[in-house]
Amino acid sequence: MSAFQLALKNISGNAFRNGVVSLCALLLSAFALFTTLVIRGAESSLRLTIDRLGADIVVVPEGSEAKIESALLMGIPARFWMPADHVNKIAAIPGVGVVSPQLYLATLTGADCCSVSDMFMIAYDPASDFTIQPWLEEELGNGLRVGEVVGGSYISATEGEQNIKLYGYLVTLKENLEPTGTGLDQTMFLTFDTAYDIASKSEFQAESPLIIPPDSISAALIKVKPGSDPQDVALQIIQNVPGVTPIESSDLFQSYRKQMTGLLKSILVILSVTWGLSVVLIGLVFSMAANERRKELGVLRALGATRRFVFQSLLAEASLLAFFGGITGLAVASMAIFLFRKLIMVSLEIPFLLPSPVSLLIQIGAGLLLALFSVNLAALFPAFKISRQDPAVAMRE
Amino acid sequence: MITLDQVTKTYPLGKGSSVTAVGGVSLEINQGEFVLIVGRSGSGKTTLLNLAAGLTQPTSGKVLIDGTNLWDLTDQQQSFLRSQRIGFVFQFPSLLPTLTVLENVILPTVFGSKQETVQVHERATELLQKVGLMDKLAAYPRQLSAGQQQRVVIARALMNQPLMLLADEPTSNLDEKTELEIMGLFHDLHTSMGITIVMVTHMRQLVSYGTRAVEMANGQIANGHAN
Numbered sequence: 083m084s085a086f087q088l089a090l091k092n093i094s095g096n097a098f099r100n101g102v103v104s105l106c107a108l109l110l111s112a113f114a115l116f117t118t119l120v121i122r123g124a125e126s127s128l129r130l131t132i133d134r135l136g137a138d139i140v141v142v143p144e145g146s147e148a149k150i151e152s153a154l155l156m157g158i159p160a161r162f163w164m165p166a167d168h169v170n171k172i173a174a175i176p177g178v179g180v181v182s183p184q185l186y187l188a189t190l191t192g193a194d195c196c197s198v199s200d201m202f203m204i205a206y207d208p209a210s211d212f213t214i215q216p217w218l219e220e221e222l223g224n225g226l227r228v229g230e231v232v233g234g235s236y237i238s239a240t241e242g243e244q245n246i247k248l249y250g251y252l253v254t255l256k257e258n259l260e261p262t263g264t265g266l267d268q269t270m271f272l273t274f275d276t277a278y279d280i281a282s283k284s285e286f287q288a289e290s291p292l293i294i295p296p297d298s299i300s301a302a303l304i305k306v307k308p309g310s311d312p313q314d315v316a317l318q319i320i321q322n323v324p325g326v327t328p329i330e331s332s333d334l335f336q337s338y339r340k341q342m343t344g345l346l347k348s349i350l351v352i353l354s355v356t357w358g359l360s361v362v363l364i365g366l367v368f369s370m371a372a373n374e375r376r377k378e379l380g381v382l383r384a385l386g387a388t389r390r391f392v393f394q395s396l397l398a399e400a401s402l403l404a405f406f407g408g409i410t411g412l413a414v415a416s417m418a419i420f421l422f423r424k425l426i427m428v429s430l431e432i433p434f435l436l437p438s439p440v441s442l443l444i445q446i447g448a449g450l451l452l453a454l455f456s457v458n459l460a461a462l463f464p465a466f467k468i469s470r471q472d473p474a475v476a477m478r479e
Numbered sequence: 480m481i482t483l484d485q486v487t488k489t490y491p492l493g494k495g496s497s498v499t500a501v502g503g504v505s506l507e508i509n510q511g512e513f514v515l516i517v518g519r520s521g522s523g524k525t526t527l528l529n530l531a532a533g534l535t536q537p538t539s540g541k542v543l544i545d546g547t548n549l550w551d552l553t554d555q556q557q558s559f560l561r562s563q564r565i566g567f568v569f570q571f572p573s574l575l576p577t578l579t580v581l582e583n584v585i586l587p588t589v590f591g592s593k594q595e596t597v598q599v600h601e602r603a604t605e606l607l608q609k610v611g612l613m614d615k616l617a618a619y620p621r622q623l624s625a626g627q628q629q630r631v632v633i634a635r636a637l638m639n640q641p642l643m644l645l646a647d648e649p650t651s652n653l654d655e656k657t658e659l660e661i662m663g664l665f666h667d668l669h670t671s672m673g674i675t676i677v678m679v680t681h682m683r684q685l686v687s688y689g690t691r692a693v694e695m696a697n698g699q700i701a702n703g704h705a706n
Binding site: 083084085088091092094095377378380381382383384385386387388389390391472473474475477 | 526529532534535536554555558559561562563567569571573575576577578582585586587588589590591635639
């Protein structure tokens with residue numbers, strides 16, 4: 083029988099200690115993993131959204147900054163307009179490589195002529211687009227025709243196998259994009275031609291027509307020329323195009339980043355307090371348990387166990403409890419994240435993307451290490467103290 | 480075999496006061512003896528046994544085992560010596576509650592020199608047969624009577640084939656019939672196996688089992704005589 087086997091046998095003997103220590107390990111690891119996954123999931127989601135847009139600068143009408151963030155991140159439909167000739171003004175600015183206009187539209191709320199309610203739609207110009215078009219050409223071999231759409235990962239056909247009804251107009255869902263964990267997953271992408279076709283026919287087919295103001299666009303996505311500084315280009319847009327706000331991709335979602343930083347700080351405080359209390363509680367419970375087992379440990383010393391053996395045996399027990407508690411906590415947290423991710427996104431108002439299996443495994447490993455470290459740290463002093471005790475004193479009544 | 484040379488053990492009581500449990504005792508225990516240390520409660524007999532076994536450090540004096548001062552050894556050397564040379568039988572229930580009877584008997588081999596698992600199991604089974612508990616190998620201590628538990632403790636004490644058994648009031652919690660059985664077992668171990676036994680007891684009627692009796696009073700040896 084080894085020290086490990088002895089420890090394994092011994093942990094079956096004290097239900098109270100086992101319960102408290104395992105529960106603390108469970109809470110610590112679950113909380114740590116849950117918060118890490120949420121924060122990292124939100125971060126990677128933001129990063130992926132910016133990558134997906136592929137723009138160095140997004141130009142929107144002045145005062146619409148928050149609306150575009152909400153639309154892209156949470157899928158809340160945005161409606162704002164600026165003159166279409168801004169595209170030419172922007173294109174004339176030195177350093178601007180490509181400018182691509184977009185129209186931001188939405189389906190009707192609770193109307194029979196729309197099979198999806200209040201859904202965000204982005205119409206793009208296939209001639210200049212660098213966000214959807216290259217991906218479509220790679221996936222489908224060509225772009226979208228009139229009456230065709232691509233959807234975010236959550237979009238599915240509601241009418242027949244491939245069709246979705248928008249303003250009484252049947253569009254064909256050609257493909258779904260990879261998930262980003264943001265509002266883009268609930269957004270439909272269509273060409274300008276399709277958008278205008280829906281708008282013109284909606285006057286006769288829809289309960290309420292789709293209105294696209296003439297000679298208007300919602301936003302312009304810009305790719306700067308190689309070697310140009312996006313900050314300089316943004317400054318020139320402010321100086322030359324009145325009534326617009328250029329948002330550099332690095333500044334995009336700043337309000338969400340601030341919200342996440344605040345959330346992270348709160349979580350860190352709660353985690354630190356929980357960790358400190360858990361360590362103290364585990365230490366107390368271990369002290370009590372070790373004290374109860376004073377005689378037993380004295381007997382082990384009399385039978386030939388060294389101080390080191392007793393010390394290691396107690397820490398092995400702590401590690402086993404931390405391991406079992408930690409694994410349970412990590413499983414609970416992973417399952418909660420997987421099952422309730424949509425609820426988390428809505429209640430915390432943050433985007434979220436599930437991590438890759440490798441990243442998840444690394445984070446689970448880190449959570450387990452935290453549980454093992456915390457429980458062993460708490461058990462260190464009681465284990466050391468009891469192992470140094472005189473065996474005769476330990477065995478005394 | 481064991482020599483206690485002017486051994487004193489004082490326990491601090493706090494606020495500068497202390498109590499002397501054993502004061503300046505010298506005692507020699509030779510191989511093959513069955514020594515009974517008798518005395519009233521609080522006379523220092525258990526402390527003397529603990530000192531002889533190295534379970535507590537003397538405040539002054541020396542404890543020698545085969546000429547080696549026990550307290551010149553490291554913790555590891557002391558522990559190894561205890562596991563290989565000394566078997567313990569305690570007054571209180573000293574079996575580990577989470578281990579079976581067989582596992583409890585095997586326990587001392589965890590701390591001693593490495594032995595083959597098969598041999599360890601054979602020896603443990605043999606010892607349990609000797610103490611009449613072959614049918615209790617898989618039982619847990621809570622499933623045994625006090626007398627049966629004490630038999631398991633004796634089997635455990637013999638597991639590493641020690642030269643000496645130290646027993647502290649091994650029969651004090653047992654009924655008369657079981658006490659006789661346990662004392663018979665000690666007598667048998669001494670006569671048939673030649674094991675040196677040092678037993679602490681407050682029951683004077685057990686003196687007849689030993690080859691020598693040492694009487695303790697107020698932390699001193701009051702009287703000693705051979706049977």
